[in-house]
Amino acid sequence: MRLIAIxxxxxxxxxxxxxxxxxxxxxxxNAPPVYSVGEVQKIKIVGSSTVAPFATTVAEQFGASSRxxxxxxxxxxxxxxxxxxxxxxxxxEPSIVNASRKxxxxxxxxxxxxxxxxxxxxxxxxxGIVLANSKxxxxxxxxxxxIFLALAAxxxxxxxxxxxxxxxxxxxxxxxxxxxRILVSGPPPTSGTRDAFAEIAMENGALALPEMxxxxxxxxxxxxxxxxxxxxxxxxxxxxxxxxxxxxxxxxNDDAVGVLGYSFLEQxxxxxxxxxxxxxxxxxxxIASGEYGVSRSMxxxxxxxxxxMVPGLADYVGEFTEEDAWGPDGYLxxxxxxxxxxxxxxxMRQTALDRLTGSKNPPxxxxxxxxxxxxxxxxx
Numbered sequence: 001m002r003l004i005a006i007x008x009x010x011x012x013x014x015x016x017x018x019x020x021x022x023x024x025x026x027x028x029x030n031a032p033p034v035y036s037v038g039e040v041q042k043i044k045i046v047g048s049s050t051v052a053p054f055a056t057t058v059a060e061q062f063g064a065s066s067r068x069x070x071x072x073x074x075x076x077x078x079x080x081x082x083x084x085x086x087x088x089x090x091x092x093e094p095s096i097v098n099a100s101r102k103x104x105x106x107x108x109x110x111x112x113x114x115x116x117x118x119x120x121x122x123x124x125x126x127x128g129i130v131l132a133n134s135k136x137x138x139x140x141x142x143x144x145x146x147i148f149l150a151l152a153a154x155x156x157x158x159x160x161x162x163x164x165x166x167x168x169x170x171x172x173x174x175x176x177x178x179x180x181r182i183l184v185s186g187p188p189p190t191s192g193t194r195d196a197f198a199e200i201a202m203e204n205g206a207l208a209l210p211e212m213x214x215x216x217x218x219x220x221x222x223x224x225x226x227x228x229x230x231x232x233x234x235x236x237x238x239x240x241x242x243x244x245x246x247x248x249x250x251x252x253n254d255d256a257v258g259v260l261g262y263s264f265l266e267q268x269x270x271x272x273x274x275x276x277x278x279x280x281x282x283x284x285x286x287i288a289s290g291e292y293g294v295s296r297s298m299x300x301x302x303x304x305x306x307x308x309m310v311p312g313l314a315d316y317v318g319e320f321t322e323e324d325a326w327g328p329d330g331y332l333x334x335x336x337x338x339x340x341x342x343x344x345x346x347x348m349r350q351t352a353l354d355r356l357t358g359s360k361n362p363p364x365x366x367x368x369x370x371x372x373x374x375x376x377x378x379x380x
Contacts, residue, residue, distance in 0.1 A: 041091035041310045043071035047081025047098030048192050049242055050127055050261040051298050054332050055098050055320075061331070062319045068312030071096075075242060078192030085119075085303065086111035095306040095313055099299045100127065100192030100261070120302040120355050122317065123348055124326060126338040128262035128287040128295040129197050131184075131275040137254040138178040140170075140275035144293065147277075148205030149173045150182050151236055153229040156211035165231050181235075185249040186259035188238040196296040197259055198228040201277075204293070247272060262287060262295075263336025288338045298337075307356050314356035321349035 045055055052075045063070025076084060078099045085097035086107060103111075103119065111119055131147070133140065149155065149165075150173055157163040170177035187194040206212040206227035216223040230236050239245045239258075246258040250272050257275070262282055265274055274282050277294050286292040300320075307313050319325060326332050328339050339345065 042069045043096065043310055043313060043316055044092075044094040045071050045073045045096040045098060045300075046076045046084045046094045047096075047300070048078045048100040048298070049075045049187075050100040050193055050263065051098035051124070051300060053263060053267075053335055054124065054298075054337055055096075055300065057332060057335055058316070058320045058325060061325070062312075062316050066312065066315055066319070068315060071312075071316060073098075077188065077190040078195070079190040082107040083110070085301065086114055086116060088114045089116060089303065089305045089309075091306065091309045093303070093306070095303045095310050096316075097301050099301060100296065101195050102297075102299065103301060116303055116305060118304070120304050120352060122300050122302065122321070122352050123340065123344070124298050124300060124320070124337065125332075125340055126287055126295055127298050127336075128282040128292050128338075129193060129200065130260060130262050130265050130282045130294070131277070132250060132258045132260060132265055132272045133256065133275070134250045134254050135271065135273050137250075137256075137273075138180060139273075140178070140257070141277075141279060142177075142275055143208075143278055144201050144205030145208035146170075146173050146177070146205070147201050148208070148227070151184060151202065151230050152206070152227070153231040154226065156209060158211075162226075165233070165235070168235075180255045182257075183235060183237070183253065183255050184257045184259060185237045185239045185246045187243075187246075188240065193259070193261055197294070198230070200296065201294050202230070203227045261336075262338075266336040284338055302352070302356065304355055307358070314353060317352050317356055318349075321345070321352060 043059075045059070052073055055071075056073045059071040059073055062068065074094075078097075078101060081094075081097040081099065082103060085094050087093055097119075103121070108119075111117075131140065131142065150167060150170065152165055154162040155165055167173050167182060169179055169181050171179040186197070203224065206223070207216060212223065212227065215226065237249070239249060243260045243264040246260050247264075247268050249256050250258050258272070262284075265272065265282070276282075277292065280286055280292045282292050282294070287295045302313065302317060322330070323345075324330050326337060326339055326345065330337075330339070333339060340348065
């Protein structure tokens with residue numbers, strides 16, 4: 001809400017009292033934005049489709065058990081979420097972005113340009129990235145090298161150059177693999193799952209090829225560009241930010257393989273099954289221990305500047321980081337969350353609540369209109 005500056009000349013004061021000449025009210029274009037904390041504002045959350053089920057569950061619990069309305073959770077993908085999150089400060093902007101990877105330097109710079117300084121990072125747990133297919137499809141046991149050979153846009157040609165990926169079936173890569181065509185349904189480039197898959201599976205798989213190892217040694221940036229580039233000849237299909245569309249593709253086609261988060265796999269084990277990677281099943285225990293080789297951390301980031309403008313922001317983070325929620329016996333584990341270790345959970349919760357209740361905040365930016373205060377200071 002932009003305040004309107006009123007010229008003192010607009011007021012005519014008489015002995016009978018004060019009278020305002022409304023025609024003299026002028027809006028000053030350069031007046032700084034001032035936001036009302038008196039009106040009830042729902043917490044707005046955007047970002048990762050992988051983290052969204054956990055955020056939605058916490059939002060429902062928060063709305064049912066607190067004096068605040070349930071937050072609005074929108075799935076935009078991690079990359080798309082950061083673009084929206086970094087757009088600006090205020091109750092009409094998202095206060096939280098869910099992320100299936102850490103914030104990138106460019107995204108951090110985008111936030112800083114908008115006056116969002118040092119967004120609060122909350123690491124919530126771990127997730128595996130799985131390759132799944134329908135229960136009636138073939139059993140798969142893939143190495144990271146085979147995943148790279150199946151999905152890379154270009155491969156070394158053996159003569160110092162590059163060639164378009166020639167592999168059409170899994171058996172073209174290894175005779176022990178099924179004689180079914182390579183057809184993989186996965187998230188789009190804006191997805192944090194796609195980023196993590198490219199980094200953890202594709203890059204590590206590429207290093208098994210001597211030519212790719214040599215490229216890494218001589219030019220790491222060129223290696224990353226080659227290793228992460230996924231083919232666009234129909235073997236890989238972008239299926240949107242919602243993992244449900246990937247599941248539907250698998251159910252329609254026994255040849256199709258889907259790339260999705262472990263938490264979503266667990267919700268659909270009655271319909272699909274997971275491939276082994278390097279002989280290891282993507283189970284809760286194997287992901288938590290690090291034995292399963294395609295896993296990543298999950299996060300959400302909080303716009304600390306909104307802490308005085310959006311009632312319940314600290315309380316929502318408090319609900320998410322309660323042991324009853326994200327602990328080993330919490331309700332988020334039932335949704336597929338693989339929790340942090342106890343000491344890490346305790347430290348993460350303490351740091352988050354310190355920042356949001358004002359006891360350990362960085363200096364206020366020029367966009368931050370008022371000093372720190374807690375949810376107890378906010379109306380509603």
